[in-house]
Amino acid sequence: MSAILPPSDRLWWKQPIDKVEWAWIAIAFVWGMIMFGMMIYWHIYGKQNLSNEAYKTTPELFAAKAEKFIAENTIRTETDQDIPVVRVPPGGDGYLIARLWAWYPILELEEGQTYKIHLSSMDYNHGFSLQPVNINIQVIPGYEHVVKMTPTKKGTYAIVCNEFCGIGHSWMLGRIYVK
């Protein structure tokens, strides 16, 4: 019953390791290195990497920038809450506010164009979950995350909040149009 008794061979560390075990250790090690390499490879050649660009901010600062962006680029409003639909200039910056319990405003993008979308929260943690594409990014208060996005298909997309943020979490739904 060796696993529950002291090793019967007191010099257990001198026992040779079986070939099969060595082989398995080698496989596990090499596989780990391949998986490590894959992430670096994807940073160089892959087309889906989460941006590294982030700044410390405050809700007030971020809201002010977003309001300016909305004032300059709104093309219409929608729903009975008059949520602005804001056309982000191709290649330019767009702002998306996460707050209890809405994504604000509605963004309008064009297929194949690249945008710098600034994400931040006014209060708690929120989760940017773009559906049905299924891209998920944590949104944290006090941090402005600048994510470069290039939509690859036209359509109407939903932003689900997938970080629990209180009682209204389940109706915190936003929208992005891709023309």
Added chain:
Amino acid sequence: MATTYRTCPISGMQFEDQAEKLMRWNAVAGVLWLLVGGITALLVILTRWPAIKLLPADQFYLILTAHGIDMLILWILFFEMAVLYFASSVLLRCRIATPKIAWLGFWLMVVGGIITNVAIFQGESSVMFTSYVPMQAQPHFYLGIILVAVGALLGTCVFFGTLVVAKKDKTYEGSLPLVTFGALTAAIIATFTILSGAGILIPTFFWSMGWIKEIDAQLYRMVWWGLGHSSQQINVAAHVSVWYLTAAVLFNAKPLSEKVSRFAFLLYILFLQLASAHHLLSDPGMSAEWKVLNTSYFMYFAVMASMIHGFTVPGAIEAAQRRRGFTNGMFEWLRKAPWGNPVFSGMFISLVSFGFLGGISGVVLGTEQINMLMHNTFYVPGHFHTTVVSGTTLAFMSITFLLVPVLFRRELILPKLCQIQPYLYGISMGVLGLVMMGAGTLGVSRRHWDMAFSGAPFQYEWPGAAYLMMGLTGIFGVIAVIGGGLWILLIVGSLLFGKKLDGGKVSDKPTPIPSNTQAASAVAHGSDHVPVPGTVVLALLLFVSFVLYYFVNWKYLSEVWLLS
């Protein structure tokens, strides 16, 4: 201090009086928390099942907070305390160090657990077990968890102390048994974990009292996961130790190589605890270099360690079975294993589920870029129900079938039901994990009350397949709850009504572990090299599934919007 030692007539194990009481109380407290956690599981599952949607939103979030705390923290920690006392005092046949402090730890954990639950059920602390700031719970929510952590730290110190006692009293010769060594790694990681926990929860408690103005939300997540992730490493080290224990008790299995198995445990200490990075892969506040380094360098060595255990545990069983003469073909050793013994079936299902489901999904989820496809979706709880439930909880359940006669001196009631319980629970939990991951792959969020988004200014229709997956989640979740409830019934029933068994000889001195006889060393050296072809096949199967699933996910990733 005066104490007595009992030698169990069934197992030959020796139980010191105080240690025995401590193990019993900790195990029973764990089972009671599992009961509370199980009731909350049923309510959670019936609410997430779209066709039923039992609870209103506020109650759902409250109950889910309770589910996380009572299961992940309380059930698991209490049981782990029992495992630590077992691996030290019973396996080393010595008295337990400072039993008074161990009891103090136990009661702190009990009181802390109750305080936190009171906070949750009062309704103002539905912040989930992660309690990300700036969402705030009542101060006693944090205070209770801090007390639990302090209690667990005391228990861990008693474990270390007991190792010293054994050494001093010379109750064993040579090195620690492998299972004790595994428990030692768990305890070392626990110490680190509890200190990170203190580092974040104490300031958070102060903040909830208004003594600190602000806690940075990103910093909180980073330090919190130093606690949250490392505590999962405790669980892994603990349940791997339980696997080795089961293999040793049932099969007389000896590790293929002491050196390899111990080295693998050591890797857990060296690398696992820094893998907290993989909870932050889709966060803004950390650089890609930091993420890649921490999630891979540190994590893949730990993954390697788990892959090694995943090989050596079945390998040790195969070798033991082959020595007994089950040498036909690749798999006679496995076919002729005691599948009717819940201690074995539970352990083996735990091993396979943890490797094939929990391990593979965890590594994929922990890949920097792929994480974006799954972060905070239902995939995440799907993944960890195949680790901490199919892996840890099932391993603990199965070893309890052994502890009932040996530690509690009761015969198991309803042996037929005991036989099917691991299958019922293990298989339904495995399927539950898979369908939850399926729903997550389709985007469904975790911790979310309403797939219909009623009250939202817009509409979004989840694909039909997502509803299907959530329906299956409901069905298999309910079956799993029945399986878990059955276990509680069988264990509590046996403790109360099982036939009392003879406790065995009691003496007031410990009988040390006999030193190695000539015969024993001959066994160790003699017919040692038994090839384990069946295990090799299983391991290769695992590896192929791993590689395929890994690259399939890169393929999925390459199809989404471009991001940089």
